[in-house]
Amino acid sequence: MTAKGYAMVSRSASGKMDMLSGSLLDKILIFALPLAASSILQQLFNSVDVAVVGNFARDKAAATAAVGSNGSVINLIINLFVGISVGANVVISGYLGGHNEEKAGRAVHSAMTIAAISGVILLFIGVSVAKPILILMNTPENVLDYAVQYLRIYFLGMPFIMVYNFGSAVLRSIGDTKRPLICLVVSGVINACLNLVLVIVFHLDVAGVAIATVFSNVVSSTMVVIFLIREKSAVKLDLKKLGIAKSDLQRMLAIGVPAGLQSMVFSVSNVIIQSVMNGFGTSAVAGSAVSLNYENFSYYIIAAFNQACVTFTSQNYSAGNYDRCRRVFRLCMFLGMVMTAALSWSFILGRHFFISLFTSEPEVAGYAVTRMMIILSLNFLSNTYEIGGASLRGIGKSMTPAVLTIFGTCIFRLFWAYTVCRAYPSFDVLLSVYPISWCITGSAVLIASFLIRRRLFVNPVRKLA
Numbered sequence: 001m002t003a004k005g006y007a008m009v010s011r012s013a014s015g016k017m018d019m020l021s022g023s024l025l026d027k028i029l030i031f032a033l034p035l036a037a038s039s040i041l042q043q044l045f046n047s048v049d050v051a052v053v054g055n056f057a058r059d060k061a062a063a064t065a066a067v068g069s070n071g072s073v074i075n076l077i078i079n080l081f082v083g084i085s086v087g088a089n090v091v092i093s094g095y096l097g098g099h100n101e102e103k104a105g106r107a108v109h110s111a112m113t114i115a116a117i118s119g120v121i122l123l124f125i126g127v128s129v130a131k132p133i134l135i136l137m138n139t140p141e142n143v144l145d146y147a148v149q150y151l152r153i154y155f156l157g158m159p160f161i162m163v164y165n166f167g168s169a170v171l172r173s174i175g176d177t178k179r180p181l182i183c184l185v186v187s188g189v190i191n192a193c194l195n196l197v198l199v200i201v202f203h204l205d206v207a208g209v210a211i212a213t214v215f216s217n218v219v220s221s222t223m224v225v226i227f228l229i230r231e232k233s234a235v236k237l238d239l240k241k242l243g244i245a246k247s248d249l250q251r252m253l254a255i256g257v258p259a260g261l262q263s264m265v266f267s268v269s270n271v272i273i274q275s276v277m278n279g280f281g282t283s284a285v286a287g288s289a290v291s292l293n294y295e296n297f298s299y300y301i302i303a304a305f306n307q308a309c310v311t312f313t314s315q316n317y318s319a320g321n322y323d324r325c326r327r328v329f330r331l332c333m334f335l336g337m338v339m340t341a342a343l344s345w346s347f348i349l350g351r352h353f354f355i356s357l358f359t360s361e362p363e364v365a366g367y368a369v370t371r372m373m374i375i376l377s378l379n380f381l382s383n384t385y386e387i388g389g390a391s392l393r394g395i396g397k398s399m400t401p402a403v404l405t406i407f408g409t410c411i412f413r414l415f416w417a418y419t420v421c422r423a424y425p426s427f428d429v430l431l432s433v434y435p436i437s438w439c440i441t442g443s444a445v446l447i448a449s450f451l452i453r454r455r456l457f458v459n460p461v462r463k464l465a
Helices: 003-012 025-056 060-068 071-097 101-136 141-155 158-172 178-201 205-230 246-278 282-318 322-349 351-356 362-375 379-393 399-418 427-431 433-456
Strands: none
Touching (some): 025 282, 025 322, 060 205, 071 101, 071 282, 101 141, 101 246, 158 205, 178 205, 246 399, 322 379, 322 433
C-alpha cells in the first residue's frame, strides 16, 4: 500500500488517525484529550468509592483508608502486565507505521491472548498475597480487615481489567481514544450507581464498592472487545484467530517488560512510603487517600501525553520521519506541563472545597491539605521523565528510561524513607521526597533521551520483521 493510500485508509476507517503526515498539534490533542478524559473519568468514578464509604460507611475513617490507600498495592501487582500492554501499543503502531497491516492484525490477536492469560494469573496472585502485603505495610489494625476484603474482591475482576487495558492499547495504536472513553462512561455510571445501592441500601460498605468496581470492569472490557470485533481496519479482532505469535511476543516483552518492571519497582517505593505513612495513624492514611484522588486526576494528563508520545513516535520512527518525532516530543512535553500545572493549581486553590467532598473530619482534612500543597504544586515536573521516557519507548529503547527511573525515583525514595525520614519523622518530610525525586529522575531521562535520539535519528530505520 502506498503512503497516500495508507493515509486515505487511516482517515476513513473507524476513527483511525493518520499520524504520519499533516499537522501534529490538533492530532495530538485529539488523541490525548479523550484519553485523559477516559482516565480522569475512571478515577472520578473510583473516587466515588472513597466518597461513598467516607460519608456512609459505619467506620468512615477506616473504610476511607482501606479503599483509598490500596492503589500502591494494586499497582505493584499488575504493573508488569500493564507495561506489556505498552509494548503491544508500540509493536502494533510500528507495524502500521511501516504499512504492514497483516502483521499488525497478527499482533492484535497476540496482545489480546496475552491479556486474558495475564488477567487469570493476576487474579490468583492478588487474592493470595493481599493480606501478607498489607501486614508488611504496617496497615493499621482497624483498617486491615477492610483493606484485605477490598483487595480480594477487586482482584476477582482482574481478567476483565487486563482485557480492557490491552484492548484500549490496540485502539490507541490507530489513534482511537474516543471509544475507550465511551466504555468508561457507561461502566463508570454503573459503578457509581451500584456503589450507592450496595453501601447505602445494603450496608455492604467496603465490600459493596469493591463489587461495584468488578462489575463495572466486566462492562468496560466487554464493550472494548465488541468494538474490536466490529472494527473494519487492520486491528479487527477475530476470536477464532486468538493465539500468540512468538516474534510479536518477543517484541512486546522487549519493550513492555522494562516499562512494567520500572512501574513495579516504582510501586515498591510507593508501598514503602505508604508503610511509613501508615505509622502516622488512620487519619494520616485517610487524608493522604483523599489528596491522592486529585493527584491521580492530574497525573492522567501526563499519562495521556505519554501515550500520545509513544504512539506517534513509534509510527513516525518506523516510517523514517525523524523530524516529526522531534516535534511530537516537544509538543507532548509542552502540552503535558501546561495542562498538568493548570489542573493541579485549580485543585490547590479550591482545596478546602475539594477535600470537603470526601471527609468532614478536621484531622483527616488537615493531612489532605498538607499533601495537596506539597505534591500538586510541583507534579507537572513528572512530565520530564514520563514524556522523555515515552520518546525512547516509541523508538524501541525501553530499558534506558526504566533503569534511570528505578535509580532516580525508586531507589532514592527508599533511601529517603530509611534515612531522612528516620532522622526527621514527620508527614511533611516524608512527602517532600516526591518533588525531589522528580527533579533527579527528570534530568537524567531528558539527557538520555536527547543523546539517544540524536544518535538514532541520523541512521536508517530497521523495519519491523
